[in-house]
Amino acid sequence: MRDFVRSLDDTLPGKFEVTREGIVHDFMAPTRQHELTVLRLRKRLEKVMPEELVAHTGEPDVEDAAEGVMRHPDVMVIAEADMEGEGAFGPRTLVAAVEVVSRSNTENDWVGKIRDYPLLGIPVYAVFDPRTGSGAVFTDIHPTPAGPRYATRKDFGYGEEVTIADWTIPTVGLPRYTDDGVGAPEAAS
Numbered sequence: 070m071r072d073f074v075r076s077l078d079d080t081l082p083g084k085f086e087v088t089r090e091g092i093v094h095d096f097m098a099p100t101r102q103h104e105l106t107v108l109r110l111r112k113r114l115e116k117v118m119p120e121e122l123v124a125h126t127g128e129p130d131v132e133d134a135a136e137g138v139m140r141h142p143d144v145m146v147i148a149e150a151d152m153e154g155e156g157a158f159g160p161r162t163l164v165a166a167v168e169v170v171s172r173s174n175t176e177n178d179w180v181g182k183i184r185d186y187p188l189l190g191i192p193v194y195a196v197f198d199p200r201t202g203s204g205a206v207f208t209d210i211h212p213t214p215a216g217p218r219y220a221t222r223k224d225f226g227y228g229e230e231v232t233i234a235d236w237t238i239p240t241v242g243l244p245r246y247t248d249d250g251v252g253a254p255e256a257a258s
Contacts, residue, residue, distance in 0.1 A: 143169050199243070
């Protein structure tokens with residue numbers, strides 16, 4: 070499935086990922102509000118993290134071939150040294166994964182990745198939802214009969230500070246989706 074997904078990357082719009090259940094295709098290109106949220110989160114994290122860590126927003130994917138899962142977080146907190154080499158990032162090199170919920174496939178971030186990221190061993194998963202102006206941070210992976218799951222969920226609303234791993238950042242000024250497709254105006258910070 071990985072090879073098939075990679076062959077589609079430049080031919081069809083949207084983003085493709087692989088889960089145990091099959092291929093996830095987010096048909097829509099990210100909106101300006103989505104990308105602005107990703108940018109602001111990356112910049113805010115990099116202001117408070119140690120220099121050897123980065124809040125990476127590009128390629129490659131994060132893959133665990135043995136589990137049959139290939140994902141692409143919007144922001145990956147990873148040591149710069151762990152980015153060296155070839156191929157996908159090993160998921161256990163990530164300190165945290167951050168997702169901004171897309172308009173077109175909300176279940177992917179709120180269900181699929183909550184299932185897959187602890188399976189991959191990603192210790193912290195933060196979800197920002199521009200539809201609702203809220204989110205959650207998931208931590209403390211523990212075994213369950215259904216497989217590894219996050220034991221702790223801390224909800225937050227935009228305007229509050231949120232802690233991702235060891236770093237606290239503001240959520241003031243993160244854009245919201247509106248019904249007309251234009252982001253709700255908020256002051257940038």
